[in-house]
Structures are given as C-alpha cells and as structure tokens.
Amino acid sequence: MPRVTIEVLAERLGLSTASVSYALNGLPGVSATTRTRVLELADELGWRPNVGARALSRARADAVGLLLPRGAEDVGAEPYYMALLAGIESGLAEAGTALMLRFVPDGADLAVYREWHAEHRVDGVFLTDLRIGDPRPALLDRLGLPYLVHSGHRIADGWRFGQELETSLLIDHLAGLGHRTLLHVAGPQTLVHEQERIQEVRRACVAAGIALTTVEADYTHEGAAEVVRAAVQRGPDVSAVLCGNDPMAIGCVRALREAGREHRVAVVSWDDSVLCETSFPSITALQRQPYETGRESARLLLSGLSGSWREPEPSSARLVIRETSVPA
Amino acid sequence: MPRVTIEVLAERLGLSTASVSYALNGLPGVSATTRTRVLELADELGWRPNVGARALSRARADAVGLLLPRGAEDVGAEPYYMALLAGIESGLAEAGTALMLRFVPDGADLAVYREWHAEHRVDGVFLTDLRIGDPRPALLDRLGLPYLVHSGHRIADGWRFGQELETSLLIDHLAGLGHRTLLHVAGPQTLVHEQERIQEVRRACVAAGIALTTVEADYTHEGAAEVVRAAVQRGPDVSAVLCGNDPMAIGCVRALREAGREHRVAVVSWDDSVLCETSFPSITALQRQPYETGRESARLLLSGLSGSWREPEPSSARLVIRETSVPA
DNA sequence: CTGAAAGCGCTTACAG
C-alpha cells in the first residue's frame, strides 16, 4: 500500500504541507475548520509521522536509553529489574517516547553512551546502580546528554537515595519483634546506595538499641548463603538478618536451614518478589513498587527533557510481613 | 560541540559528500586511499551516522520490535523472559540493530504493530506466546511487516515448536526413576506451544507406559498450587508432576508440602531459573538456554530482514537434576 | 574514480 505522508494529505485537501504539519501538531497557523479536516483525513488514512523524518527535522530522537550493566544471568535473577523496566516503558509510552534497551558487559557502557549520542539515538538516559566514583555522570555532562539517576536526587557533591523511610520500616519491624542482634547482609559496597544503606541501618540500630554486624555480599544467593553460614558458625546467637535483595534473602534462608534455624531466625529482604513470596518459609520483604517507581522515573526524565526537572515523588514502600517475621 | 556530519568530513577532505558516503559504507566508487582517509578522519572525529537521517534515506529503521503481552507482574515472575530479552538484544546489537520494547495490555498489541509500521519504527518484529487463532500473523502479513515466531518454525497451516526432544528429556527422566503415574500441569491451552506439549507428553507417556493426567493452570504459582492440591486430594497416589514453567513448579512444591509429600513426589519443571535452583527442595528443570535461543532468534529475524530466512538451529535443552528427582 | 543534484518526510522561519 502507498505510504501516507503529509504530502498525500496536503494534496487530497488542496493545502500546503506546511498547513498540514501545523494542523497535525496543534500549532497556530491554521483555521479550526482546516485543522479538523486535516485531523479527520489523517485519522481515516491512518497517517502517523515517519519517526526518522521527524527526528531529523526536529533534531530529537523521541527515545531514551537504558543500559543494564550486569550479566544477563544476574539481571534475570532479580525480578525487580523486569518490573522496573515495564514501569519505565509504560511511563515513556504515554508520552510517545521509545525505550532503547541494551545489556552491556562491564566497562562497555561509556562507549554505548558516546555512540547513542553521536547517532542521535536517544534524547536522554536512565542511570541505575550508581557506583562510587562512577564515570558516567561526568561523561554525560560532557556530552550534554540529559540523564536521570533512578531513585536518586542530586545533592551538592553527588547523589542521595533517600532510604531513611525504608530503613526504619525494616529496622522498626525487627525491633518490634524484640530482636537486639542484627546481621546486615549488604550488597556490593561499590554501589552508592548500598553505602548509604549501611549508614542508615547503623543509625537506626543505634536508635533502636540493636547490636549490628555488617557483611558484604554480591547480590547472589550463593554469596549470601556463604556469608550467613560463616556468621552463624562464628556467633550462633544471630537472631535476625537483613538482606539487601531477594536472591540474597533466599540464600540466607538456605544457610539457616542447613543450621536447622530457618524457623528461629528472622529474615527481612530489601526487595520483594515472587522469590520471597514462594520461599519456604516465606520471607518478609519491602515492597518497593518497582513498576510504579519506574513510571515515576520515566515522567521525571521526560520533564527534564522538556526543560524543567520536576521534583521526585516520595517513595511509597511498604513492608509485607511473612513467615520469617519470627519474634526474638 | 559541533555535530560531525558527512558534510564536515567532506569539507575537511576536499571531497563530495557522495564519496564520503561511499567510503563509509564500503561501497565501490572510491579509491582505496580515499576510503582510508575518510575512515581515518571519521574515526578521529567520532563520526557516527545520524540514525534519523539514515532511516529516512534508506527507508529502514534498523530496529525491530518486541511486545511483551502479559502484565508486568507475570512477566517479572518468570526469569525466562529477562534472559530471553537479554539474548535477543545481544544478538541484535551485534548487527547494529536496536530493540524496541513495549509492554502492552491484552488486546492493545495489534494497534501497536500498526503504529510501528506506519511510523517506520521497526523493520520487523518478534512474536512470542502464539495463541490459537492468533490474529497477529495475519495482520503482519497484511502490513508486510516481517516477523519471527520465537522458537517456532512454519508448517503448512501454522507453526510448530519442535518440543519432542524436550518432552523426552523430561518423560524419560521420570520413567527412569520408576514413575508410572504422572500429573502434567500444563500452561494455558490458548497457547499453541502448550497444546503441542500436551500431545507430545501424551505420546511419550504412552511409549513409556506412564498413566497420565493433564490439568491446566495459568502459569502462576497460586494457580498451580490449587490444581495440585485438588489432584492430591482426589488421588493421593500421584507420584510425579510435570509443570509447564518454574513459578508453577514452585506452587506445586508448596501444595505437596502442605500434604507432607514434598520429598516423596517427583517434580520437574519445563523452565529452569533461580526459582527452581533455590527452592526447597530444589527442583529438577529443563535448562532451555533462553539467552542463547534469544540470540538465535535475533540472528534469524535479521537474516529474514536481509532477504533470506535461515533455518533455525536445533534447540539444545538439557535437564538439570535436583532434589525433586526422587524415585517412585 | 569523483561530483552535482535530487530525494527521503518531516518542520519552521518567512512572505504574503
């Protein structure tokens, strides 16, 4: 079938392509009746702008990029990312903006940003998993490519993730169950938000009179099982464990089971998902609404692209209490 | 910084933009030395084609689309999809083709294909989860938008998914453990590959002398738990269960646990993931290499886009034996 | 082997 372009519309209506363009884009410069005629014909013929042509003339891609930096296996293991992805995409789709998704091996990310920029592929990008000394913001600033750090807000010398509320939900819950000894299995300390969490957890434990031990693991269930195993052997009096994500919470429960203590030690996870829900025993977890926060991130980036960065909505995490919420 | 375009390159080299274009695209029409000079300068200045301009003049988007039709929750629950996504993207990236990803509510998919086509957003699309009487192939044929049914191959009147090998891996394993009674918890029978599986499983069970009961569930752990619970109450002699995906396998194990039989009944899952790996007891599952099959699908679609559909490689699933592989 | 020119389908000053 012949492609329907604005020229086709213009010819059939006896107008110039300029008028048709003004009409289609809701710009002044055409009478109300002309506009209606244009819109009706466009609708009837199923006209849609050729994205290439529009991108070229507007010097805008109407697309934004997201790089998932970790190996496919890790990302697949965390349902959090799929929900986040779906949320981001849904927020973008409402504005007619496309999502460019790439999974890149460690270290290849900077090259992709340069490529995207040079090719005019994207108007902006999302950043997740900000690391200490992360080179990405500096590169993007230099390129002039707008970006949004997911869940972050800018402070003088970096980014904050505002996890005070989440921390108190978790710690207050454990304190309320009577726990006075906590093992915090944190994620990689190369991540800014994980360092921030450690500080927050420390503060909350001091306030709640909880003795805290912090260990680091790599976000995998194996890694977490290992550190929990070691901790249980070292001090069999551990009464509660806080895990940085859901695979680690699963690994933790497994290590506790090996020690015959899976129904005696409280476990809470910083992320919720079907993993926590279907675990045995099922795991109390922070429901952080990745789908909703993804939508919010999309709206924020879009606001920035159209000239004025909006303030982020406060996060609305809630705790889902399950079987691992055992008293001390 | 000023955009580097082929015009910039042409000026600096004292050439026409045509020659520069020929050189950059490896086309005949320029001398070897000219080509080298062009490529070197392009590299030095970091030139990359403006995708909008290229799409417009070539009438090609250099992008393909993938719609994930189910709600974000369901998709997030199945790690299979994230790995598939990563594989597809990685296969496309090697050819410089972008992936357009959309999560659409039921029924909205056809409109998106029309949109993509009219906007020249994509050169082709992937189809997953083909349904009985699925309207998508007909629409895409009509639009002239090339498509690939993931894991499928075309037969006279539809598509086949070639699951004989996978079926025998599963059934032979259970037969080898001495099981003679099988409950098959199949996924939605609206899906072509699920109907095909039922046939294959039936055939394999007849061959192996296994008495088969087939029930349908909705790919969720709750749904599977319910049907397994009912089956166990009806006939407490069920000795093995085959589940259509990993969340259902988890639900099955839970239902068996409620009946105190989780260490007595064999469970195998048609998909593997961290869910099966970390379950207690851990679940024997078919490792279907979604990342690799995703890459293969990408290569196949790309081959079709460049004019000649390649034959798919045979699938290379293998069974990962775990704790639920208990003898009869 | 190289260059001048038209064209892809839009947008957008500018003149009427």
Place this chain on the structure above:
DNA sequence: CTGAAAGCGCTTACAG
C-alpha cells in the same frame, strides 16, 4: 490564515 522554500543528514542514480 496560508503557501513556497529551505533545511535536517544521509543515500543513490546519473553524468562526467
């Protein structure tokens, strides 16, 4: 309120 025209950055017959 409307139209003729240039321009976005490429590609590609066509003529030299």
